[in-house]
Amino acid sequence: MRIADCGLSESQSGAQLLGAAGASILTWSAAAAEFDRPLLLTPRQDLLGWIGRRVGLALLQLVALTCVLSVLFIFIFIIKEALPFFTSGHVGEMFTSAKWYPTDPSRPVFGILAMVMGSVDVTVGALVIAVPVGLLAAVFLSDIVPFGMRQVVKPVIELLAAIPSVAYGFFAALVFAPWMQDNLGVDSGKNALNCSIILAIMAIPTIVSISEDALSAVGRDLREGAFALGATRAEALCTVIIPAAGRGIIAGVILGMMRAIGETMLVWMASGNANQVIHPWYDFTQSVRTMTATIAGEMGETAKNTTHYHALFAVGLVLLAITFGLNLVSEALMARGRRPAAAGRRKA
Amino acid sequence: MTRSKQVLILVVLAGTMAAGAAAADSKTIKMEGSTTVGPIADAYVEAFKKMHPDVTITVNKSGSGNGAAALVDNRCDIANLSRFMKDQEFKDAVAKGVMPVAHAIAMDGVCVVVHPSNPVGALTAAQVRDIYTGKVTNWKDLGGADMKIVVVSRDTSSGTYETFEQLVMAKQKMAAGVQYVASNPEAHAMVKSTAGAVAYVGLGFVDKDVKALKIDGVMPSRKTIAKGEYPVSRPLFMFTNGYPKLGSIIHALATFHLTPKGQDIIDAKGFVPVTEY
Numbered sequence: 072m073r074i075a076d077c078g079l080s081e082s083q084s085g086a087q088l089l090g091a092a093g094a095s096i097l098t099w100s101a102a103a104a105e106f107d108r109p110l111l112l113t114p115r116q117d118l119l120g121w122i123g124r125r126v127g128l129a130l131l132q133l134v135a136l137t138c139v140l141s142v143l144f145i146f147i148f149i150i151k152e153a154l155p156f157f158t159s160g161h162v163g164e165m166f167t168s169a170k171w172y173p174t175d176p177s178r179p180v181f182g183i184l185a186m187v188m189g190s191v192d193v194t195v196g197a198l199v200i201a202v203p204v205g206l207l208a209a210v211f212l213s214d215i216v217p218f219g220m221r222q223v224v225k226p227v228i229e230l231l232a233a234i235p236s237v238a239y240g241f242f243a244a245l246v247f248a249p250w251m252q253d254n255l256g257v258d259s260g261k262n263a264l265n266c267s268i269i270l271a272i273m274a275i276p277t278i279v280s281i282s283e284d285a286l287s288a289v290g291r292d293l294r295e296g297a298f299a300l301g302a303t304r305a306e307a308l309c310t311v312i313i314p315a316a317g318r319g320i321i322a323g324v325i326l327g328m329m330r331a332i333g334e335t336m337l338v339w340m341a342s343g344n345a346n347q348v349i350h351p352w353y354d355f356t357q358s359v360r361t362m363t364a365t366i367a368g369e370m371g372e373t374a375k376n377t378t379h380y381h382a383l384f385a386v387g388l389v390l391l392a393i394t395f396g397l398n399l400v401s402e403a404l405m406a407r408g409r410r411p412a413a414a415g416r417r418k419a
Numbered sequence: 420m421t422r423s424k425q426v427l428i429l430v431v432l433a434g435t436m437a438a439g440a441a442a443a444d445s446k447t448i449k450m451e452g453s454t455t456v457g458p459i460a461d462a463y464v465e466a467f468k469k470m471h472p473d474v475t476i477t478v479n480k481s482g483s484g485n486g487a488a489a490l491v492d493n494r495c496d497i498a499n500l501s502r503f504m505k506d507q508e509f510k511d512a513v514a515k516g517v518m519p520v521a522h523a524i525a526m527d528g529v530c531v532v533v534h535p536s537n538p539v540g541a542l543t544a545a546q547v548r549d550i551y552t553g554k555v556t557n558w559k560d561l562g563g564a565d566m567k568i569v570v571v572s573r574d575t576s577s578g579t580y581e582t583f584e585q586l587v588m589a590k591q592k593m594a595a596g597v598q599y600v601a602s603n604p605e606a607h608a609m610v611k612s613t614a615g616a617v618a619y620v621g622l623g624f625v626d627k628d629v630k631a632l633k634i635d636g637v638m639p640s641r642k643t644i645a646k647g648e649y650p651v652s653r654p655l656f657m658f659t660n661g662y663p664k665l666g667s668i669i670h671a672l673a674t675f676h677l678t679p680k681g682q683d684i685i686d687a688k689g690f691v692p693v694t695e696y
Contacts, residue, residue, distance in 0.1 A: 346597075
């Protein structure tokens with residue numbers, strides 16, 4: 072709607088858009104235009120303008136609708152392809168069995184328990200590393216480091232997010248895994264610990280970036296109030312600033328978590344893909360397999376319309392449900408976190 | 420205030436490409452079947468593209484069973500099979516007037532490999548099975564050092580897995596702790612860098628960085644595999660309906676393994692040619 076309004080009062084909204092600096096130039100060009108443009112439009116120009124506005128509006132709506140519809144269609148497609156699995160008689164063992172033998176000729180088994188646990192293991196492992204590191208880095212960037220240095224360091228951290236996951240995977244499988252075998256004495260460097268550490272590095276930029284934004288959005292009044300009450304910087308951070316940015320930080324952590332749980336290439340290359348529940352639960356030097364890696368590894372070679380094929384879609388559906396739930400939680404937290412900050416700014 | 424109308428937005432819509440029309444049916448040759456033979460067939464097609472640019476050859480990798488069924492139903496010209504045809508398939512074919520003719524194009528030998536530093540040099544097929552079912556978990560039980568066995572398998576959809584599963588596993592399931600890798604080079608890299616690892620790869624992937632084990636006393640080599648002495652090996656087939664008309668494209672495909680170029684391809688894909696030039 073905003074774009075369409077521009078058509079009615081383009082010089083006004085144009086000036087608003089360009090800001091104070093651009094306004095004088097626009098006024099000048101508008102004044103020059105007065106000489107060769109008639110004040111009143113002919114009916115034809117009027118009609119063309121009306122049509123142009125309608126077409127532009129319709130196109131914009133179409134683009135927006137396409138985005139929404141494609142998400143919807145992905146959901147429908149995955150549910151549709153997963154449905155035959157739910158009627159195949161194997162659905163009972165899906166959440167009760169850790170055995171995954173989809174190609175067994177006599178009796179295939181489709182238990183996804185081990186790979187759900189594998190996804191949870193590497194994600195939790197990654198968060199245990201990424202949350203403290205990311206939070207400390209965010210606090211450091213927002214409250215401690217000089218502004219000039221922050222302007223350099225933050226983009227560099229965010230650059231980590233730009234490295235393709237297959238590059239991380241190469242590093243994890245060909246450099247980090249042999250290193251772990253030689254120096255940590257593990258049997259196989261392709262294990263849950265390897266994945267957790269590399270996933271943590273991949274999740275850190277998200278956590279730092281969003282947490283830092285949340286911390287920076289905490290008003291100056293709160294900081295100065297804390298200092299005025301005699302708090303040291305550490306006390307102000309721990310008791311006032313971090314709690315005030317809490318929702319934003321949690322949203323950042325959830326987004327980082329989604330990055331970790333949805334990651335495919337790295338875990339396929341570096342987790343070892345052993346379909347087992349690690350035992351004891353803290354022994355991360357064992358190899359695990361995630362839901363994403365199973366789909367990526369098996370989908371390409373699976374004969375279409377077999378139970379195995381539909382089972383992979385069912386795994387995808389479980390994964391989608393998990394990430395969708397996490398996304399909803401993070402959206403809700405971000406929306407709630409935004410309101411008090413905006414209200415505070417208006418008051419100031 | 421001017422009332423001139425301006426173009427506000429430029430939206431570029433990507434046009435969809437019209438699909439190219441398929442080539443004439445008479446010049447299309449269909450190959451269907453095994454995922455193991457598939458890569459050889461793919462490479463054949465690449466070679467044939469240059470020699471016969473007017474012929475379209477399609478390769479479908481849907482499994483040996485589907486390949487045989489397609490030949491029986493006359494849905495393909497060549498069925499790629501990683502096993503011989505089963506009795507029932509033969510009977511069905513003859514009943515429908517299809518006379519399956521087997522062309523053994525190559526031998527597929529799967530080598531069990533370990534790290535070069537591993538003192539274990541020979542195992543029986545039963546011992547290999549025990550490793551993969553999780554019955555044996557330490558090299559010391561097999562005459563090696565006191566070291567945990569890191570068991571590596573190919574992904575369950577690969578042809579190499581299928582061969583190994585049929586010839587070694589004897590219907591037993593692999594243990595949960597078995598690690599999976601997506602390709603022969605990956606399995607090779609894993610064994611090369613891990614002291615306690617064991618994996619299986621095609622003969623073409625055995626080099627000085629990994630050590631191939633004797634199985635049931637037979638060292639895998641081109642000779643022992645081609646002769647059928649090495650136990651983890653099997654012939655690969657192309658089946659045609661009757662012996663193909665001499666000089667036809669189908670005939671050239673089914674006998675391509677006899678040419679130097681065909682042998683190069685089979686070698687490059689990690690299999691063993693049945694003839695030597």
